Amino acid sequence: SYPLDVEAVRADFPILERKVGGDVTVPGESEGDTKPLVYLDNAATSHTPERVVDAIADYYRSYNSNVHRGIHQLSQEASTAYEHAHDRVAEFVGAEGREEIVFTKNTTEAENLVAYAWGLNELGPEDNVVLTEMEHHASLVTWQQIGKKTGADVRFVRVDDDGRLDMDHARELVDDDTAMANVVHVSNTLGTVNPVAEFADLVHDHDGLVFVDGAQSVPHMPVDVQAIDADFFAFSGHKMCGPTGIGVLYGKEHLLEEMEPYLYGGEMIRKVTYEDSEWEDLPWKFEAGTPVIAQGIALHAAIDYLEDLGMENVHAHEQLLAEYAYDELTAYDDVDIYGPPGDDRAGLVAFNVDGVHAHDLSSILNEHGVAVRAGDHCTQPLHQKLGIAASARASFYVYNTREEVDKLVEAVDDARQLFA
Numbered sequence: 001s002y003p004l005d006v007e008a009v010r011a012d013f014p015i016l017e018r019k020v021g022g023d024v025t026v027p028g029e030s031e032g033d034t035k036p037l038v039y040l041d042n043a044a045t046s047h048t049p050e051r052v053v054d055a056i057a058d059y060y061r062s063y064n065s066n067v068h069r070g071i072h073q074l075s076q077e078a079s080t081a082y083e084h085a086h087d088r089v090a091e092f093v094g095a096e097g098r099e100e101i102v103f104t105k106n107t108t109e110a111e112n113l114v115a116y117a118w119g120l121n122e123l124g125p126e127d128n129v130v131l132t133e134m135e136h137h138a139s140l141v142t143w144q145q146i147g148k149k150t151g152a153d154v155r156f157v158r159v160d161d162d163g164r165l166d167m168d169h170a171r172e173l174v175d176d177d178t179a180m181a182n183v184v185h186v187s188n189t190l191g192t193v194n195p196v197a198e199f200a201d202l203v204h205d206h207d208g209l210v211f212v213d214g215a216q217s218v219p220h221m222p223v224d225v226q227a228i229d230a231d232f233f234a235f236s237g238h239k240m241c242g243p244t245g246i247g248v249l250y251g252k253e254h255l256l257e258e259m260e261p262y263l264y265g266g267e268m269i270r271k272v273t274y275e276d277s278e279w280e281d282l283p284w285k286f287e288a289g290t291p292v293i294a295q296g297i298a299l300h301a302a303i304d305y306l307e308d309l310g311m312e313n314v315h316a317h318e319q320l321l322a323e324y325a326y327d328e329l330t331a332y333d334d335v336d337i338y339g340p341p342g343d344d345r346a347g348l349v350a351f352n353v354d355g356v357h358a359h360d361l362s363s364i365l366n367e368h369g370v371a372v373r374a375g376d377h378c379t380q381p382l383h384q385k386l387g388i389a390a391s392a393r394a395s396f397y398v399y400n401t402r403e404e405v406d407k408l409v410e411a412v413d414d415a416r417q418l419f420a
């Protein structure tokens with residue numbers, strides 16, 4: 001049985017009452033929007049419960065102020081809320097404390113922060129960086145380009161025909177010159193849940209550092225960064241009921257202490273003279289300028305919301321939906337789903353229907369009010385490896401239902417009839 005009371009959850013998201021199908025140039029529901037929204041694009045971004053929207057509105061309505069420096073009451077209130085947001089995130093992912101939690105704009109910026117603040121200074125031609133073939137562009141392009149700038153060799157662990165990481169190949173590639181390895185926790189295209197703790201052990205056996213991309217895991221399952229023993233770990237607020245504009249970089253304290261900042265300015269300094277500057281304590285050293293205050297406070301509220309649902313329940317709910325979608329879609333022999341079987345994946349399915357281009361498919365689905373993503377999902381090399389230009393992807397969250405999967409399948413069948 002589904003562990004979440006989905007109707008109660010859906011009541012927290014007024015947007016789910018949206019009708020669609022009308023004029024797309026007018027934001028919000030307007031005349032001509034007649035079809036119920038079936039939102040299945042949660043791997044791209046999730047919706048925002050009232051409790052999070054209220055936290056943002058409450059901040060701007062009653063204690064909006066700049067942080068860290070003000071003596072006046074509003075600044076102290078905003079600073080306290082912003083600092084507590086770091087504490088809450090640390091608790092949620094099992095970090096030691098706020099010193100290990102840097103707020104960024106998104107996962108992409110977290111990857112770039114480490115690539116520039118650590119990679120540019122630490123990597124050289126004698127080093128190698130190990131990635132996997134299923135990495136998102138946020139890490140793949142970032143470390144690929146840092147490899148070009150530093151001369152470090154960039155290698156890719158193979159993905160097998162089932163969409164799982166080839167750990168035997170990982171054991172071949174990782175050696176004593178592996179300075180950094182980046183592994184996606186959950187693939188946003190395959191739904192594969194990678195053995196990141198095993199991967200971290202392998203890399204640590206060779207004294208390398210491990211960066212885990214948790215953009216598709218933290219929103220969807222319990223995560224403990226210390227149990228994984230990740231050196232760095234990143235995720236985004238907008239994929240976990242939070243607003244856009246905030247991401248999180250977790251880093252082991254001693255590593256962040258040793259790293260030089262790569263963005264300079266106010267807030268991140270303790271003392272400045274015309275000759276030189278001293279940096280602020282962690283994590284503020286890596287948060288230059290006026291930070292993402294409202295977003296951080298909102299992420300705190302989003303974490304409270306998700307923890308009230310229970311991350312085990314969130315995970316179980318999505319896995320049931322993904323398994324149901326996998327079984328219903330593969331009942332047709334003209335559907336290809338990429339990645340592991342339905343009972344061994346996270347809450348998403350990327351697929352194609354023979355004879356129907358993914359963009360045409362998602363257009364037909366959109367006419368049914370069904371929102372999925374079509375394209376390469378920022379994993380172009382993986383799509384090339386799969387021999388496809390694009391795929392359609394349905395991705396689930398806490399407010400999706402079996403009935404919505406049925407609507408997906410009906411819409412896919414309509415596309416099949418149209419294009420067959």
Ligand SMILES: Cc1ncc(COP(=O)(O)O)c(CNc2co[nH]c2=O)c1O
Pocket residue numbers: 043044045106107108109136138139184186187188213215216236247373377378
């Ligand atoms: C595995 C993974 N890593 C990194 C990112 C980047 O996150 P951002 O910096 O917040 O954008 C994404 C976003 N994935 C997607 C964004 O839109 N469709 C997607 O599948 C992702 O799925």
